Amino acid sequence: MNHQKLELAFKFHQDGFFDNAWRIYQEILQIDPCHFDALHLSGLIAYQRLDLKSAEQFFLNAICVNWSNADVHLNLGAMLMAAGRVDEALVRYDCVIAIQPDYANAYYNRAMALQENQKLEKCLVDYDRAISINSNFADAFNNRGNALNGLDLFHEALISFETAMILAPDSAQVYYNAAISLQKLIHFDKALVRLDQAILIKSDYSDCYNSQGIVFTQMRRFDKAIDSLEMAISINPDFAAAFNHRGMVFYQLHSYAEALLDFEKSISLKTDYADAFYNRGLALQELGRWDEASISLDKALSMKADYSDLFGMALHLRLKISDWSGLNDQLDKIKADTLEKKSVTTPFIALSIYDDPAFHYVAARQHLQKKFPMRRREKIPVHIKKSSKIRLAYFSADFRMHPMSQLISGVFDRHDRDKFELIAFSFGPDAPNEMRTRIKGACDQFIDVRVFNDEEIRDTALKMEIDIAVDLMGFTANSRTGIFSSRCAPVQLSFLGYPGTMAAEYIDYIVADTIVAPPQTRQFYQEKILYLPGSYFPSSYKTDEAKGRLPIKEFTRDDLGLPTHRFVFCCFNNSFKILPSVFDRWMRILSAVEGSVLWLLDDNAASNRNLQREAIARGVSADRLFFARRMPLADHLARHRCADLFLDTLPYNAHTTATDALWAGLPVLTLIGESFAGRVAASLLNAVGLPELVTTSDDAYEQLAVRLATHPEELNALKQKLAADRLSCRLFDTGSYVRSLEAAYTTIHERHQAGLKPDHIYVED
Numbered sequence: 001m002n003h004q005k006l007e008l009a010f011k012f013h014q015d016g017f018f019d020n021a022w023r024i025y026q027e028i029l030q031i032d033p034c035h036f037d038a039l040h041l042s043g044l045i046a047y048q049r050l051d052l053k054s055a056e057q058f059f060l061n062a063i064c065v066n067w068s069n070a071d072v073h074l075n076l077g078a079m080l081m082a083a084g085r086v087d088e089a090l091v092r093y094d095c096v097i098a099i100q101p102d103y104a105n106a107y108y109n110r111a112m113a114l115q116e117n118q119k120l121e122k123c124l125v126d127y128d129r130a131i132s133i134n135s136n137f138a139d140a141f142n143n144r145g146n147a148l149n150g151l152d153l154f155h156e157a158l159i160s161f162e163t164a165m166i167l168a169p170d171s172a173q174v175y176y177n178a179a180i181s182l183q184k185l186i187h188f189d190k191a192l193v194r195l196d197q198a199i200l201i202k203s204d205y206s207d208c209y210n211s212q213g214i215v216f217t218q219m220r221r222f223d224k225a226i227d228s229l230e231m232a233i234s235i236n237p238d239f240a241a242a243f244n245h246r247g248m249v250f251y252q253l254h255s256y257a258e259a260l261l262d263f264e265k266s267i268s269l270k271t272d273y274a275d276a277f278y279n280r281g282l283a284l285q286e287l288g289r290w291d292e293a294s295i296s297l298d299k300a301l302s303m304k305a306d307y308s309d310l311f312g313m314a315l316h317l318r319l320k321i322s323d324w325s326g327l328n329d330q331l332d333k334i335k336a337d338t339l340e341k342k343s344v345t346t347p348f349i350a351l352s353i354y355d356d357p358a359f360h361y362v363a364a365r366q367h368l369q370k371k372f373p374m375r376r377r378e379k380i381p382v383h384i385k386k387s388s389k390i391r392l393a394y395f396s397a398d399f400r401m402h403p404m405s406q407l408i409s410g411v412f413d414r415h416d417r418d419k420f421e422l423i424a425f426s427f428g429p430d431a432p433n434e435m436r437t438r439i440k441g442a443c444d445q446f447i448d449v450r451v452f453n454d455e456e457i458r459d460t461a462l463k464m465e466i467d468i469a470v471d472l473m474g475f476t477a478n479s480r481t482g483i484f485s486s487r488c489a490p491v492q493l494s495f496l497g498y499p500g501t502m503a504a505e506y507i508d509y510i511v512a513d514t515i516v517a518p519p520q521t522r523q524f525y526q527e528k529i530l531y532l533p534g535s536y537f538p539s540s541y542k543t544d545e546a547k548g549r550l551p552i553k554e555f556t557r558d559d560l561g562l563p564t565h566r567f568v569f570c571c572f573n574n575s576f577k578i579l580p581s582v583f584d585r586w587m588r589i590l591s592a593v594e595g596s597v598l599w600l601l602d603d604n605a606a607s608n609r610n611l612q613r614e615a616i617a618r619g620v621s622a623d624r625l626f627f628a629r630r631m632p633l634a635d636h637l638a639r640h641r642c643a644d645l646f647l648d649t650l651p652y653n654a655h656t657t658a659t660d661a662l663w664a665g666l667p668v669l670t671l672i673g674e675s676f677a678g679r680v681a682a683s684l685l686n687a688v689g690l691p692e693l694v695t696t697s698d699d700a701y702e703q704l705a706v707r708l709a710t711h712p713e714e715l716n717a718l719k720q721k722l723a724a725d726r727l728s729c730r731l732f733d734t735g736s737y738v739r740s741l742e743a744a745y746t747t748i749h750e751r752h753q754a755g756l757k758p759d760h761i762y763v764e765d
Contacts, residue, residue: 217249316349401435571654658684
């Protein structure tokens with residue numbers, strides 16, 4: 001009787017009539033509580049109904065009746081996996097294999113459990129065993145590919161997926177997974193083909209549209225990316241990742257308000273979404289909402305402590321708002337983790353928190369190896385030149401109203417066009433303004449490559465047979481290091497934008513001078529050093545003033561809200577450069593110079609409040625701090641005359657801000673450091689003829705600041721010297737500077753043409 005009932009119940013079970021099957025299984029168990037099949041199949045129905053607690057009890061009871069049945073252990077393992085009890089599931093799969101060593105599904109299930117525990121090498125062994133038993137096991141090939149993807153073995157993963165496609169040609173998931181491998185391998189067109197195949201099989205596959213959007217974003221086809229992501233959202237309105245990815249598209253289009261809306265929508269759908277909190281912080285930063293940005297990054301960090309570079313970025317934002325709470329511990333963590341090869345900060349942030357060129361090299365090297373490793377090693381052949389001109393290409397996102405363009409525009413104006421063909425590759429926003437127009441006019445070709453991906457830009461440069469590629473950005477915001485990682489020119493160099501080593505084999509040279517990169521520091525550079533005479537730092541002030549671009553405006557202290565008869569120290573550096581050690585020095589100087597005040601850049605309201613609070617904590621009244629709102633460049637230069645002495649920062653010196661002050665006639669006092677970024681002001685002061693304002697210790701810095709503030713005749717002598725030499729000194733002689741830079745370019749080009757390797761070059765004065 002029970003046998004007939006079991007057959008009927010099993011038929012109901014197979015046909016999906018679970019209630020009927022369940023009723024009969026329970027009738028059998030009332031008669032025979034130890035009926036193995038009824039216990040096992042009741043467990044299956046409970047599992048299928050997601051009643052995991054009941055399922056577990058039925059399976060365990062069945063095992064008590066017949067321990068040697070492999071299937072019941074297998075099903076119990078699957079139920080434990082569904083409950084998130086992976087380690088217990090592994091025990092059950094071990095039992096299955098002990099009972100039946102040739103059971104392919106057992107190895108497959110154990111592999112999935114190991115994969116869930118991120119034991120990817122071990123899971124591959126089990127997938128291979130399952131496949132050796134069942135060579136047509138499409139799911140095993142598919143999941144094996146996923147494991148290989150997790151190990152960054154994308155080529156091997158593709159082979160596995162291709163086999164799965166043959167075995168299961170109607171599986172949309174296999175095509176989707178293959179597309180992920182192809183995307184990682186930067187085979188974007190092929191990835192799109194696989195995604196299209198998946199969508200043909202499953203038209204409502206929202207994950208596919210989401211991935212399509214990501215691939216289009218990487219290809220910089222932003223309109224198509226938005227279309228794909230909107231399709232994903234229309235299919236699944238609660239798709240948090242799609243909103244996050246669309247937000248990143250808007251972010252790259254500089255539509256920060258729209259990006260913020262998408263990040264916040266993503267967070268509302270998934271409150272523990274670290275990526276969305278991180279991206280929200282970036283958007284808020286661009287919108288100048290620094291306090292909120294800092295909170296958002298800290299939130300992301302609390303959710304995902306090992307998020308790449310996030311710890312450093314969160315710290316950088318806190319420095320931006322002058323929040324120094326717990327700073328020493330955070331700095332120690334960044335250094336220790338970086339030395340342990342953990343990705344906790346970007347190289348640029350490393351420059352601003354430590355005066356340590358060895359540490360800067362390690363931070364740059366790790367960042368580079370993780371994100372921008374050398375992608376192609378074949379040597380670019382020596383060009384058979386069709387012209388005597390050297391084809392010189394500058395790459396930047398900042399050909400606009402930006403400090404970099406402010407500095408280099410005069411260089412572009414004065415390049416010798418009989419010897420050089422000048423090309424600009426612009427991957428920044430196309431914002432029409434005077435500076436962008438000026439740079440365009442100075443170039444033989446100005447190529448807008450915003451919508452090109454790195455490989456497309458590289459290929460364009462190679463087709464144009466560029467001789468020397470100059471990266472004006474390094475690791476600064478919106479840089480495109482990937483262009484250079486696969487070589488876009490036979491000679492590549494880093495110049496101006498990033499004051500430190502990029503630690504890249506594919507960057508042949510860095511432009512410097514003997515002060516910012518003295519010969520004894522060469523061990524901390526991957527690049528060979530192009531030593532320019534005087535300072536490596538260009539300027540365009542004299543050129544601009546001659547063209548009437550910088551009209552002289554007279555400000556009074558009353559105009560600027562400054563006290564009329566008190567000594568005014570100033571520093572117009574960004575707030576993130578003001579570390580507690582710098583502020584300590586400044587407050588001791590204010591305390592020593594009665595009535596003196598400190599005039600700082602009005603970088604953001606939060607920083608202003610925090611700096612005032614920090615001043616009070618050091619015994620200095622908050623009303624001795626004044627803040628200068630941002631102004632057009634000409635007005636900003638003119639207002640320097642209302643200050644008495646510029647106080648520099650360390651480890652990241654004043655760079656453009658120092659040249660602004662010196663051009664305006666304001667002496668700059670610096671404390672020279674050990675690293676490139678901390679020696680720039682010393683380079684500028686030597687080039688302007690004021691080496692006496694370079695100090696080498698905290699005490700010397702403070703004593704000289706106090707002395708100059710209390711001995712006006714000495715300070716006036718410095719100002720008179722600066723005024724007398726301004727038009728003739730090396731620092732502001734753009735014409736001589738360009739001739740030296742061109743001599744450097746010519747030398748490294750000739751070395752390449754002669755088949756010589758890069759080497760350190762000293763350009764003669």
